[in-house]
Amino acid sequence: MDSQSPYIQILREHGCRITQARKVVLRALENAAGHYTSAQIIEAVAGLDPSIGRASVFRSLELFTRLGILRPTYISGNMTPAYVLMTDGHHHHVICNKCQAIHDFDDCGLDEMTRQLEKRLNLRIDGHLLEFYGVCADCQVVDA
Amino acid sequence: MDSQSPYIQILREHGCRITQARKVVLRALENAAGHYTSAQIIEAVAGLDPSIGRASVFRSLELFTRLGILRPTYISGNMTPAYVLMTDGHHHHVICNKCQAIHDFDDCGLDEMTRQLEKRLNLRIDGHLLEFYGVCADCQVVDA
DNA sequence: ATTTATGCAAAACTTTTGCATGGGA
DNA sequence: TCCCATGCAAAAGTTTTGCATAAAT
Numbered sequence: 001m002d003s004q005s006p007y008i009q010i011l012r013e014h015g016c017r018i019t020q021a022r023k024v025v026l027r028a029l030e031n032a033a034g035h036y037t038s039a040q041i042i043e044a045v046a047g048l049d050p051s052i053g054r055a056s057v058f059r060s061l062e063l064f065t066r067l068g069i070l071r072p073t074y075i076s077g078n079m080t081p082a083y084v085l086m087t088d089g090h091h092h093h094v095i096c097n098k099c100q101a102i103h104d105f106d107d108c109g110l111d112e113m114t115r116q117l118e119k120r121l122n123l124r125i126d127g128h129l130l131e132f133y134g135v136c137a138d139c140q141v142v143d144a
Numbered sequence: 145m146d147s148q149s150p151y152i153q154i155l156r157e158h159g160c161r162i163t164q165a166r167k168v169v170l171r172a173l174e175n176a177a178g179h180y181t182s183a184q185i186i187e188a189v190a191g192l193d194p195s196i197g198r199a200s201v202f203r204s205l206e207l208f209t210r211l212g213i214l215r216p217t218y219i220s221g222n223m224t225p226a227y228v229l230m231t232d233g234h235h236h237h238v239i240c241n242k243c244q245a246i247h248d249f250d251d252c253g254l255d256e257m258t259r260q261l262e263k264r265l266n267l268r269i270d271g272h273l274l275e276f277y278g279v280c281a282d283c284q285v286v287d288a
Numbered sequence: 289a290t291t292t293a294t295g296c297a298a299a300a301c302t303t304t305t306g307c308a309t310g311g312g313a
Numbered sequence: 314t315c316c317c318a319t320g321c322a323a324a325a326g327t328t329t330t331g332c333a334t335a336a337a338t
Contacts, residue, residue, distance in 0.1 A: 017337050019293060038327075053295040058328060065218075068241065068277060074216040074225050079303060080327065081218055081225070094265060097212065103265055110274075113253060117276060121238060121247060125278035130254075132261060133212060134269035161312050163318060182302075197320040202303060223328060224302065 007069050014067060021056040022063070024049045029064075034091075035075065035082045035102055071129050076100065089127030096136035103136070151213050151229075158211060165200040166207070168193045173208075178235075179219060179226045179246055215273050220244045233271030240280035247280070 028044035064070040072081030084091045094103040172188035186201050208214035216225035228235045238247040
């Protein structure tokens with residue numbers, strides 16, 4: 001985990017200590033290419049540094065979520081959330097309802113809507129999560 | 145629960161039985177005005193019909209989620225999800241990061257993006273969830 | 289030096305399952 | 314009547330907590 005990482009910067013800005021546990025959890029999340037459950041993160045962290053305990057992983061996930069770095073989302077069929085990194089404050093994906101395949105996409109074109117909502121509801125918006133649900137190409141073939 | 149309810153219709157279309165447990169869970173969800181955790185739903189269901197067991201509530205929530213009627217979403221604080229009804233296949237809200245107030249809004253203007261994504265990714269999209277995160281008007285006052 | 293954060297292990301919850309029974313179609 | 318769905322209670326997971334210790338600033 002580079003000390004210039006934007007996530008590390010956010011921790012610094014909030015006066016949080018840059019600990020080994022937090023650095024390793026961040027590294028695991030970035031390796032993950034997103035969509036890891038807590039169990040998968042715990043496993044990945046153990047692979048990177050076995051001295052880090054479960055509780056610290058959960059505490060890190062909770063902190064990152066509170067700081068807007070991360071967002072838990074229920075995509076996996078089981079009731080434990082998957083965590084997505086909120087790069088630049090937002091994240092977008094399409095989830096296949098049949099095979100649970102996840103397709104991330106970058107452009108959401110929601111800047112204009114964000115500004116309109118801020119004005120209309122008189123509040124400040126820092127980020128968003130947009131999820132589409134459907135049936136992917138492969139699963140449509142199976143259907144037919 | 146009106147037997148004409150669109151949710152009941154969806155159950156019918158999928159060959160699911162219209163049971164007492166499912167009807168009561170749906171009624172509880174509609175009363176809830178959204179954003180109920182499993183514990184709150186279980187409580188509400190018990191109020192409506194004490195003969196319905198926990199397990200059936202969880203099984204109903206799982207079924208409704210699979211059918212796209214419902215979506216579990218992380219609201220905050222505890223790690224158990226809140227469930228939102230996916231009216232007409234979609235749902236949108238703004239969540240305040242300070243006080244967790246939730247502001248639903250109806251118009252999302254995502255039809256055009258949905259069509260573009262379907263074409264670009266070669267898949268079918270049936271619905272979506274859009275969440276904005278920010279700081280509501282009241283909490284900004286407190287800040288100052 | 290001062291706190292904040294950690295690791296451990298136990299406790300607290302939430303969700304899932306197996307199985308006999310009841311209720312929809 | 315048939316068989317899907319239920320209720321119960323136990324089991325399986327997951328997340329949280331208390332506390333002494335370590336480590337970041």
